[in-house]
Amino acid sequence: MPSDVDTKLQDLVHESLTRVCADAQLDRLRFTYVAHIAAIQATFRAFAFSVNAVAPVNRLPPDVLLEILAWLPCSALVKASHVCSYWRSTALASATLWSSIILDVTHGKTDQLVGFLRRAKNAPTSVAVRFRGTLRQTKAALSALLLHTHHMKALDIFLGGDGKEVGVRFDGLKLEIPPSPPMESLIVRSYIWRDCIYVELSSAHGSFGSLRRLYLGATLLSSFALLPDLPSLTDLRFQVGKTYRGSPFDFKSLEDALRKCPLLSRLVISDMPYDGLDDPNRSINLPNLRHLGLAGYVDRLESMRMMLKFLSSFNVQHVSMYGYALEGSFSQALDFVIEEDTPNVVDAYITRYSAPPGIQYDSPFYGRDDETSFSLRAVDNRKFTRTLYCLPNPRDVITGYSTTLQRLFVDVQSWRHLLASTSVTLVALEDLFIFGDPFWIIGLHQVAPLRVPSVKNITIYIVSHQPEEWNAEDVQEFLDKQITDFTSPLETLRLYGGEFDLDCWDLAQEAELNASYLVDVRSALQDRANVLDIRNGKLRRVRIPFSSAEAYWLS
Numbered sequence: 001m002p003s004d005v006d007t008k009l010q011d012l013v014h015e016s017l018t019r020v021c022a023d024a025q026l027d028r029l030r031f032t033y034v035a036h037i038a039a040i041q042a043t044f045r046a047f048a049f050s051v052n053a054v055a056p057v058n059r060l061p062p063d064v065l066l067e068i069l070a071w072l073p074c075s076a077l078v079k080a081s082h083v084c085s086y087w088r089s090t091a092l093a094s095a096t097l098w099s100s101i102i103l104d105v106t107h108g109k110t111d112q113l114v115g116f117l118r119r120a121k122n123a124p125t126s127v128a129v130r131f132r133g134t135l136r137q138t139k140a141a142l143s144a145l146l147l148h149t150h151h152m153k154a155l156d157i158f159l160g161g162d163g164k165e166v167g168v169r170f171d172g173l174k175l176e177i178p179p180s181p182p183m184e185s186l187i188v189r190s191y192i193w194r195d196c197i198y199v200e201l202s203s204a205h206g207s208f209g210s211l212r213r214l215y216l217g218a219t220l221l222s223s224f225a226l227l228p229d230l231p232s233l234t235d236l237r238f239q240v241g242k243t244y245r246g247s248p249f250d251f252k253s254l255e256d257a258l259r260k261c262p263l264l265s266r267l268v269i270s271d272m273p274y275d276g277l278d279d280p281n282r283s284i285n286l287p288n289l290r291h292l293g294l295a296g297y298v299d300r301l302e303s304m305r306m307m308l309k310f311l312s313s314f315n316v317q318h319v320s321m322y323g324y325a326l327e328g329s330f331s332q333a334l335d336f337v338i339e340e341d342t343p344n345v346v347d348a349y350i351t352r353y354s355a356p357p358g359i360q361y362d363s364p365f366y367g368r369d370d371e372t373s374f375s376l377r378a379v380d381n382r383k384f385t386r387t388l389y390c391l392p393n394p395r396d397v398i399t400g401y402s403t404t405l406q407r408l409f410v411d412v413q414s415w416r417h418l419l420a421s422t423s424v425t426l427v428a429l430e431d432l433f434i435f436g437d438p439f440w441i442i443g444l445h446q447v448a449p450l451r452v453p454s455v456k457n458i459t460i461y462i463v464s465h466q467p468e469e470w471n472a473e474d475v476q477e478f479l480d481k482q483i484t485d486f487t488s489p490l491e492t493l494r495l496y497g498g499e500f501d502l503d504c505w506d507l508a509q510e511a512e513l514n515a516s517y518l519v520d521v522r523s524a525l526q527d528r529a530n531v532l533d534i535r536n537g538k539l540r541r542v543r544i545p546f547s548s549a550e551a552y553w554l555s
Contacts, residue, residue: 058084058086058087062093065090066094070097074101074102074116077091078112092119096123098117098120099123099124099125101126101128103129104130104132105131105132106132107133107137108133108134108136108137109141110144110145113145123151124152126153126154127152127154127155127156128155129156129157131158138159138170138173139173142157142175145157146175146176146177149178149180150178150179150181150182151182152180152182153182153183153184153210154183154184154186155180155186155187156187157175158191159173159191169192169195170190170192170195170197171192171194171196172196172198173195173197174198174200175197175199176202177199177200178207179204179208180207181207181208184211184212184213184232185214186213186215187214187215187216188216193217194218194241195218196220197217197218197219198220199216199219200226201226202228203226208230211230212233214230214233214236215236215237215238217239219241220241221253222253225257228260231261231263232263233261233263234264234265234288235264235266236258236267237266237267238268239270239271240270240272240296255284258284264286264289265288265289265290267286267289267292267293268291268292269296270293270294272294272307280306280309283310283311283312284311286316289312290317291319292313292316292318292319294320294321295389316384317383317385319387320387320389321386321387322389344380344381345379345404346380347378347406348401348409349409350374350398350409350411351410352374352375352413374394374417375387375389376388376398378397394414395417395420395424398424398426399424402426403427404428405426405428406429407430409433410432410433410434410435411435411436412434412441415441415447415450418450419448419450420446422448423448424450424451425452425453425485426451426452427452427453427454428454429455431455431457431459432452432483433460434459434461435461438460438478438482439462439477447482449481449482449483449484451485452483452485453485455483455486456491457490458483458492458493458529459492459496461496462496471520472524472525473524475495475525488527489527489528490529491529491530492529493529493531493532493533495535496535522534
């Protein structure tokens with residue numbers, strides 16, 4: 001007969017065997033459950049795939065889908081790649097879809113940027129990145145970016161600071177750009193325009209053989225001594241850094257750098273220390289240069305002439321110049337003249353509403369007494385142009401063309417200053433274009449007439465708040481008092497009415513002159529020109545060359 005101990009042992013063994021059997025059965029049930037769940041999920045996936053497959057958006061051919069996705073910004077493109085498996089597989093299979101990158105990198109977080117670069121694989125990539133963060137974070141992010149320049153065709157780096165009231169300074173930051181044979185465009189700037197960024201391009205042979213455009217912010221000219229040969233460069237723009245009035249200017253480094261760019265056709269230099277050139281006979285021949293833009297301190301007109309001679313401006317088709325004297329502000333006006341290399345000017349455009357020339361800063365330019373200065377663009381008989389910004393008075397320049405000027409486009413404010421107190425005679429002028437409502441000038445006794453004995457065609461864009469504020473009597477009085485010495489009738493007289501407000505452009509509205517009013521005006525002016533063109537109807541827009549001002553007129 002078994003003892004109590006044996007009985008307990010038997011019970012324990014039985015209990016253990018029962019538990020093992022139960023665990024095994026539970027495992028079988030769990031496995032069966034998991035298998036059923038997997039089967040259900042597979043069924044749902046198959047169903048979802050079938051539904052997605054017949055959805056119109058998923059029946060698009062891959063090339064059509066990629067064309068649509070290519071319109072998305074970078075952030076939306078990432079989200080689109082997670083919509084479904086078809087979209088994701090199609091998106092990830094296309095390296096070119098990820099090859100146009102426009103991103104903000106904040107506080108050194110480069111995961112998204114690096115992800116785009118990896119998905120682009122070795123496809124030619126265009127990258128525009130604004131870096132925000134501390135100097136240390138920005139350096140780390142730049143290091144991650146520059147590892148991928150070997151397959152970039154365009155790189156735009158903007159150092160945007162940390163977003164705080166007192167921003168991060170990048171002055172002295174060094175960027176070593178590794179060999180980038182496919183790169184065609186390189187832009188490096190800082191939000192603090194005086195910060196000098198040291199950009200060093202790899203000097204290895206052929207490292208930048210495809211580079212066509214190079215834009216740099218504040219740059220030490222000494223760094224140009226390290227510039228490699230750039231056989232394809234056609235567009236060079238940079239700001240001269242760390243120069244002060246009267247400070248020496250490293251023209252030797254600039255000259256050596258320009259000689260390494262045989263195809264250079266556009267050169268724009270801002271903060272140019274004109275008075276740093278001490279050799280009046282120094283010059284460099286850039287045979288392919290067609291566009292030259294200069295901006296900087298000017299104390300002496302002769303300094304500017306020396307600089308233009310140094311760059312052989314007489315061979316350059318288009319020259320733009322902006323100058324200022326830094327005496328507490330940019331409000332000091334400078335008297336500019338156009339070089340003797342364009343003596344036969346035939347076209348001139350004068351406007352007081354001048355936009356920034358794009359060769360200096362984004363702030364507006366002001367002339368004498370903090371009034372908006374004038375801009376003048378002159379075209380000679382060879383189609384060479386000279387554009388002057390921050391011009392105190394157009395009269396100082398325009399009177400030099402009295403025997404050659406054939407076409408003049410002038411706004412009303414410029415007209416007032418051009419003819420202040422003393423008349424101007426333009427003996428060769430044939431076509432005159434006036435922008436603005438000129439009839440209020442009639443009552444200003446200090447505005448003298450413009451004498452144009454050869455004029456044949458006059459066009460007036462009458463931009464006023466009320467199109468019917470002017471009438472035929474105003475036009476006749478203006479022609480009699482302000483435009484004189486011409487033979488009547490004119491060949492053509494064009495009057496385009498409309499509404500314009502410099503401060504409230506959005507208030508410009510369509511306005512029509514009533515039919516009887518038009519009949520009266522045409523009847524009164526019919527003897528003034530062989531062809532009389534007075535338009536009304538749908539508003540259109542006219543833009544003054546190189547100006548931000550726009551007119552709305554009836555046509």
